[in-house]
Amino acid sequence: MERIEPGKYVELGYDLYAVEADGKETLVHQTDAEDPEKVVFGVTRGMIAPLEKAIEGLEVGGKFDVKATADEAFGPYDPDQVVELDREIFVVDGKFDEEMIKVGALVPMMTADGYRINGLVKEVGAEKVKLDFNHPLAGKSVRFDGKIIAVRDATPEELQPVHGGCGCGCDHDDCDCDGGHHHGDGHCGCGDGCCH
Numbered sequence: 001m002e003r004i005e006p007g008k009y010v011e012l013g014y015d016l017y018a019v020e021a022d023g024k025e026t027l028v029h030q031t032d033a034e035d036p037e038k039v040v041f042g043v044t045r046g047m048i049a050p051l052e053k054a055i056e057g058l059e060v061g062g063k064f065d066v067k068a069t070a071d072e073a074f075g076p077y078d079p080d081q082v083v084e085l086d087r088e089i090f091v092v093d094g095k096f097d098e099e100m101i102k103v104g105a106l107v108p109m110m111t112a113d114g115y116r117i118n119g120l121v122k123e124v125g126a127e128k129v130k131l132d133f134n135h136p137l138a139g140k141s142v143r144f145d146g147k148i149i150a151v152r153d154a155t156p157e158e159l160q161p162v163h164g165g166c167g168c169g170c171d172h173d174d175c176d177c178d179g180g181h182h183h184g185d186g187h188c189g190c191g192d193g194c195c196h
Contacts, residue, residue, distance in 0.1 A: 001059040001060060001151070002059065002060075002151045002152060002153075003057050003058065003059050003151065004041050004055050004056055004057060004058050004059075004062075004148065004151055005041065005042075005056070005057070006041055006042030006043070007040065007041065007042060007043065007153070007154055007159060008040070008041045008151050008152065008153065008154060009038070009039075009040050009041075009150070009151070009152050009153065009154040009155070009158055010038070010039050010040070010041050010055065010148065010150065010151055011033075011036035011037065011038055011148070011149040011150035011151075012031065012036055012037040012038075012039070012055070012146055012147075012148060012149060013031050013032045013033055013036050013037075013146050013147055013149050014030070014031055014037070014064075014144045014145060014146025014147075015027055015029075015030050015144075015145045015146060016028055016029040016030070016142060016143070016144055017142060017143040017144075017145070018137055018140045018141075018142055019067065019140065019141040019142060019143055020140070025143060028136075028137065028142075031146070033149050036149050036150070040154045040158050040159060041055070041056070043154070043158075043159055043160075048068050048072060048073055048142075048144075049068070049072055050066050050067065050068040050072050051064070051066055051068065051144050053066075054066035054144070055148065058148050058151075059148065059151060060148050060149065060150060060151055061147060061148060062147060062148045063146070063147045063148075064144065064145075064146060064147070064148075065143070065144070065145045065146075066143065066144050067141060067142070067143045068141065068142050068143075068144075069141050070138070070139050070140055070141055073137060073140070073141065073142045074135040074137045074138050074139075074140070074142075075135065075138055075139075076138065076139050077134055077138045077139030078134055078138065081132060081133040081134045081138075082122065082130065082131070082132045082133070082134070083119075083130070083131055083133065084128040084129065084130050084131075085128065085129050085131060086127065086128060086129075087124075087125070087126070087127055087128060087129055089129075090107075090129060101121060101124060101129055102121060102124065103121050103122065103123065103124060104120070104121060105120075105121045106118045106119070106120055106121075107119045107120075107121060107131065109131075109133075117133055118133070119131030119132060119133045120132040120133075120134075120136070
């Protein structure tokens with residue numbers, strides 16, 4: 001059987017838990033054989049370091065159970081990532097988009113550099129909309145509990161460094177990272193630039 005080493009294509013199935021300071025865990029995301037996380041070990045950018053270390057050398061069926069601190073996972077919560085934007089930004093065809101812009105909704109936005117980010121609507125005021133662009137798991141420790149579903153040599157195309165899997169459950173080629181992808185829970189789990 002092939003072992004996970006740099007250049008290997010890997011599929012992971014896991015449960016991702018947010019770990020509170022008191023040790024209480026909450027399941028926030030799952031992947032499985034029907035919808036695995038796909039990475040090319042040592043090539044895919046943004047993979048969470050403790051997860052990457054835990055799976056190195058495993059074969060198909062190998063199990064892992066690894067924790068990552070907030071700093072190792074999705075970073076600390078950053079109050080500077082909470083911003084107020086003018087309501088007029090969210091006007092479509094002359095009308096404020098009340099369907100999309102409501103408290104608790106995830107809103108896809110583009111940065112000036114053309115990167116897609118998602119903001120969680122915190123408040124909708126008469127003139128401003130307050131959005132939180134922190135990753136949903138920012139400031140939280142996490143635990144990955146899962147197993148290896150597939151290991152094989154990566155194809156030449158797969159060896160090109162791209163946004164890919166990262167310990168989050170999205171493969172980013174079809175990830176909308178706003179909860180519309182396969183998990184629908186608004187918690188992409190991703191620590192790379194796609195989702196925060």
